[in-house]
Amino acid sequence: xxxxxxxxxxxxxxxxxxxxxxxxxxxxxxxxxxxxxxxxxxxxxxxxxxxxxxxxxxxxxxxxxxxxxxxxxxxxxxxxxxxxxxxxxxxxxxxxxxxxxxxxxxxxxxxxxxxxxxxxxxxxxxxxxxxxxxxxxxxxxxxxxx
Amino acid sequence: xxxxxxxxxxxxxxxxxxxxxxxxxxxxxxxxxxxxxxxxxxxxxxxxxxxxxxxxxxxxxxxxxxxxxxxxxxxxxxxxxxxxxxxxxxxxxxxxxxxxxxxxxxxxxxxxxxxxxxxxxxxxxxxxxxxxxxxxxxxxxxxxxx
DNA sequence: TTACTTGCAAAACGTTTGCAAGTGC
DNA sequence: GCACTTGCAAACGTTTTGCAAGTAA
Numbered sequence: 520x521x522x523x524x525x526x527x528x529x530x531x532x533x534x535x536x537x538x539x540x541x542x543x544x545x546x547x548x549x550x551x552x553x554x555x556x557x558x559x560x561x562x563x564x565x566x567x568x569x570x571x572x573x574x575x576x577x578x579x580x581x582x583x584x585x586x587x588x589x590x591x592x593x594x595x596x597x598x599x600x601x602x603x604x605x606x607x608x609x610x611x612x613x614x615x616x617x618x619x620x621x622x623x624x625x626x627x628x629x630x631x632x633x634x635x636x637x638x639x640x641x642x643x644x645x646x647x648x649x650x651x652x653x654x655x656x657x658x659x660x661x662x663x664x665x
Numbered sequence: 666x667x668x669x670x671x672x673x674x675x676x677x678x679x680x681x682x683x684x685x686x687x688x689x690x691x692x693x694x695x696x697x698x699x700x701x702x703x704x705x706x707x708x709x710x711x712x713x714x715x716x717x718x719x720x721x722x723x724x725x726x727x728x729x730x731x732x733x734x735x736x737x738x739x740x741x742x743x744x745x746x747x748x749x750x751x752x753x754x755x756x757x758x759x760x761x762x763x764x765x766x767x768x769x770x771x772x773x774x775x776x777x778x779x780x781x782x783x784x785x786x787x788x789x790x791x792x793x794x795x796x797x798x799x800x801x802x803x804x805x806x807x808x809x810x811x
Numbered sequence: 812t813t814a815c816t817t818g819c820a821a822a823a824c825g826t827t828t829g830c831a832a833g834t835g836c
Numbered sequence: 837g838c839a840c841t842t843g844c845a846a847a848c849g850t851t852t853t854g855c856a857a858g859t860a861a
């Protein structure tokens with residue numbers, strides 16, 4: 520885990536405590552290295568590392584991690600939320616393959632600029648955005664037409 | 666309700682039946698005129714019009730309306746899904762005001778073209794996309810800084 | 812010591828489903 | 837008449853919460 524310090528500072532600033540459970544969760548979140556995860560996966564990973572962290576604590580810690588700017592909610596698949604580590608990473612958007620489920624991350628400064636301009640034209644102060652393109656990756660598009 | 670015919674054709678084509686319940690739901694969906702709604706709101710609106718349609722039927726009809734190209738899922742707020750009538754309307758994206766909850770719709774052909782280009786660069790065949798910008802509308806931004 | 816935090820188990824929430832009765836076609 | 841469709845109520849899976857015990861500071 521690198522840069523977990525940001526979360527620790529966040530807790531201090533709010534008068535919240537750094538517990539073993541929160542440390543374990545934070546460590547596990549950084550261990551995802553940016554891969555998407557859901558609360559249940561996080562909980563299972565923690566159990567496998569014999570970290571005794573309850574599901575409730577996982578659910579209670581996630582909003583704190585979001586508020587601290589460590590993770591973001593990416594998208595809701597089926598019924599449950601998915602998250603990703605964003606701390607220290609540049610903003611990016613996602614393509615989701617409907618064939619194999621693969622997630623392709625991409626970033627485009629042109630896109631960011633265009634959005635800024637559109638916001639300005641609407642008198643809107645944009646803070647965050649999410650763009651998701653659904654379709655088919657190269658491999659799945661080929662199989663589909665072949 | 667205008668153009669509900671598309672749904673009726675869809676049902677016919679699938680060997681499904683046009684029931685009073687489905688007609689009532691369809692009518693109520695067109696009555697939203699493009700405003701976002703969730704299944705519960707739809708169900709309440711139907712009850713108020715003394716249309717005896719159960720919650721189960723609302724939930725069972727929504728996937729049919731999506732498949733028929735009448736509505737689309739817009740975004741999940743909290744735990745539940747929101748939808749909007751898209752049939753006969755041009756594709757657009759959304760700005761969501763974090764202050765007052767207002768939804769601003771916008772469309773940009775430049776954005777569409779840029780996305781096409783990005784997809785091409787990644788060998789990805791884009792089918793649909795959703796872009797949501799969160800921030801503050803003119804009024805809320807002013808109140809925030811004033 | 813004091814308030815925050817935990818685990819548990821139960822509750823809450825939106826959504827789905829099995830079933831028997833009803834109904835388009 | 838046959839299958840599709842309905843309403844009901846129970847089930848489902850995810851997330852939240854009340855509570856008493858535990859613990860960081």
